Amino acid sequence: MKTPAVIKLVTAGAKDRKQFVAGSAVALIAAAFLLMLPGFAGHATISLFSRIFILAVFGMSYDILRGFTGVINLGHAVFFGSGTYLAGILFLRLDPTPGTLLLAVIVTVVYCSAAAFIMGKIAFRGGGVIACAMITLALGEIVRHLAETWRDVTMGADGLTFPIPYMFRDRLLFYYYALLFLILMVIVLRRFVLSPTGRVLLAIRENEQRAIFLGYNTTTYKMISLQVGGISAGLSGVMFALLTRFANTELLTIQQTLNALLVTIVGGTGTLYGAIVGTAFVQLIQHYLLTLRDVHPVFTRWLLFFGSIYILVVLYMPAGIVGAYRQLADLLSSRNKKKIA
Amino acid sequence: MKPVLKLENISSFIGPFHILQGVSLEVRPGEAVVVLGRNGAGKTTTLRSIMGLVKPAAGVLELEDQSLFGLPSHKIARLGLGYVPEDYGIFNLLSVEENLRLAAWRQDNATKERQEYILQLFPDLKAAYRRLASTLSGGQRQMLSIGRALLNENKVILIDEPSKGLAPIVVEKVCKALLEVKKNTNIILVEQNFNLACAVGDRFYILNDGRTVLDGGIASLAKDRELQKRYLGVVA
Numbered sequence: 001m002k003t004p005a006v007i008k009l010v011t012a013g014a015k016d017r018k019q020f021v022a023g024s025a026v027a028l029i030a031a032a033f034l035l036m037l038p039g040f041a042g043h044a045t046i047s048l049f050s051r052i053f054i055l056a057v058f059g060m061s062y063d064i065l066r067g068f069t070g071v072i073n074l075g076h077a078v079f080f081g082s083g084t085y086l087a088g089i090l091f092l093r094l095d096p097t098p099g100t101l102l103l104a105v106i107v108t109v110v111y112c113s114a115a116a117f118i119m120g121k122i123a124f125r126g127g128g129v130i131a132c133a134m135i136t137l138a139l140g141e142i143v144r145h146l147a148e149t150w151r152d153v154t155m156g157a158d159g160l161t162f163p164i165p166y167m168f169r170d171r172l173l174f175y176y177y178a179l180l181f182l183i184l185m186v187i188v189l190r191r192f193v194l195s196p197t198g199r200v201l202l203a204i205r206e207n208e209q210r211a212i213f214l215g216y217n218t219t220t221y222k223m224i225s226l227q228v229g230g231i232s233a234g235l236s237g238v239m240f241a242l243l244t245r246f247a248n249t250e251l252l253t254i255q256q257t258l259n260a261l262l263v264t265i266v267g268g269t270g271t272l273y274g275a276i277v278g279t280a281f282v283q284l285i286q287h288y289l290l291t292l293r294d295v296h297p298v299f300t301r302w303l304l305f306f307g308s309i310y311i312l313v314v315l316y317m318p319a320g321i322v323g324a325y326r327q328l329a330d331l332l333s334s335r336n337k338k339k340i341a
Numbered sequence: 342m343k344p345v346l347k348l349e350n351i352s353s354f355i356g357p358f359h360i361l362q363g364v365s366l367e368v369r370p371g372e373a374v375v376v377l378g379r380n381g382a383g384k385t386t387t388l389r390s391i392m393g394l395v396k397p398a399a400g401v402l403e404l405e406d407q408s409l410f411g412l413p414s415h416k417i418a419r420l421g422l423g424y425v426p427e428d429y430g431i432f433n434l435l436s437v438e439e440n441l442r443l444a445a446w447r448q449d450n451a452t453k454e455r456q457e458y459i460l461q462l463f464p465d466l467k468a469a470y471r472r473l474a475s476t477l478s479g480g481q482r483q484m485l486s487i488g489r490a491l492l493n494e495n496k497v498i499l500i501d502e503p504s505k506g507l508a509p510i511v512v513e514k515v516c517k518a519l520l521e522v523k524k525n526t527n528i529i530l531v532e533q534n535f536n537l538a539c540a541v542g543d544r545f546y547i548l549n550d551g552r553t554v555l556d557g558g559i560a561s562l563a564k565d566r567e568l569q570k571r572y573l574g575v576v577a
Contacts, residue, residue, distance in 0.1 A: 196443075199443055200443065202435065203435065205434075206432050206434050207430075209394065209414075210426075210430045212413075213415075214415075214489070215493075217415045
């Protein structure tokens with residue numbers, strides 16, 4: 001029987017020592033590679049990886065909702081885009097100093113928490129998954145429309161260019177900040193999904209009614225999940241502001257939410273790490289296909305290739321890259337056990 | 342004796358269908374009550390109505406004088422009602438250990454003691470403690486489901502067809518476990534297996550077309566072949 005990828009993360013008892021060692025080795029090699037990358041990579045690559053780190057956190061924030069709670073939030077970009085906008089507006093209106101950044105982080109946390117509360121109160125009224133998806137889509141569109149029409153503050157569709165604190169202007173240094181941000185968020189979110197609350201979320205994902213008759217107010221737990229996902233997305237939005245120094249309403253659209261959904265599907269939903277792998281995969285493929293545009297005119301239609309790759313991954317790796325890796329590891333492990341037996 | 346749980350003329354709908362049209366029953370302290378009836382009589386809906394999973398439209402529903410009417414299901418559960426549904430209701434994505442931990446409202450010494458008791462009652466669960474629930478057999482799932490309901494200090498446990506789909510030898514194990522459970526907790530047992538019902542129950546209620554049509558001591562029902570044949574289709 002295939003073991004769902006999510007179990008490997010959550011069920012401590014199911015941990016195989018060999019797999020744990022293999023996982024730790026992969027993590028160490030990846031960490032060593034990422035730490036040394038700026039030594040041999042160009043500026044474009046460093047910026048690309050900084051982008052991957054930040055968008056991976058956005059992907060993980062979506063995985064908390066979709067992968068661990070079973071909630072489809074089509075307005076998730078509201079949190080990400082708002083984080084970028086709030087940081088940009090504050091940098092523009094106040095001095096672009098570390099103090100302003102700290103203020104931006106606080107304001108983003110408060111704003112995302114309030115937005116998640118309002119969104120959850122409306123979306124989790126008991127209409128089911130589809131109703132929740134439609135309501136969050138509508139709420140997301142309302143926020144995007146407000147941002148587009150509130151030109152005095154957001155500059156509407158033209159977008160907002162803003163300065164950032166001096167210490168974040170160096171691309172190389174920022175690469176390490178973004179990596180640190182990713183590591184911190186992985187630690188925090190991993191602790192969250194492994195906590196008793198995380199287990200309840202998994203139970204809700206599997207069967208909400210069963211969690212209810214065990215005595216859990218599932219709406220409250222879904223609200224907690226939305227809070228954690230929303231605040232994480234908002235913080236990744238603030239980091240994105242430091243990377244791009246620009247915000248426009250594209251960041252608030254459903255396309256942005258779908259990007260997060262796609263990276264979690266490609267990487268593996270309900271795995272947390274899948275969002276990181278998925279983001280890296282998508283960003284690197286996108287970057288590679290874009291560079292091939294100069295090699296042959298057919299690559300000007302790079303979106304066609306991109307779409308085909310998505311379809312192949314979804315068809316042949318329904319558990320995503322991380323899920324497929326774990327299934328393969330399980331298969332090899334069970335074969336070894338059979339041989340020994 | 343004052344009942345722990347009381348249902349009086351409960352009426353419930355599922356969509357446009359009027360399923361329960363007057364179910365009345367009560368569970369007195371230290372009692373195992375068996376709810377019997379043919380398929381479609383409303384037995385499962387009765388349990389689901391008690392748990393608030395189907396909202397009753399009318400009637401009286403009280404747990405130790407507190408009305409459960411209109412309360413959300415999670416609050417009803419926390420007031421001391423454990424539910425063991427027909428499909429076991431366990432979480433396949435979690436291990437046995439995690440299923441038990443999830444069911445416990447507190448992590449105090451009393452809960453730990455109860456967990457020890459459950460693992461003694463169901464040694465199969467102890468052996469499969471770290472395994473995923475999805476890998477358990479039907480009998481083990483049933484044990485996990487019952488064990489989960491015992492983990493909290495529930496006033497009444499509602500058990501829906503625990504013998505369904507199980508091999509006779511497993512049914513025997515479940516029966517022994519229920520007799521053990523009965524010593525400490527009140528039970529409402531919905532069961533098609535008449536022998537199991539007779540072994541566990543003290544009193545019975547027979548439902549027919551969503552109404553309580555008969556009640557009494559289980560011993561008298563066990564003797565009355567005519568009654569068994571008329572309401573339950575039991576052929577000697």
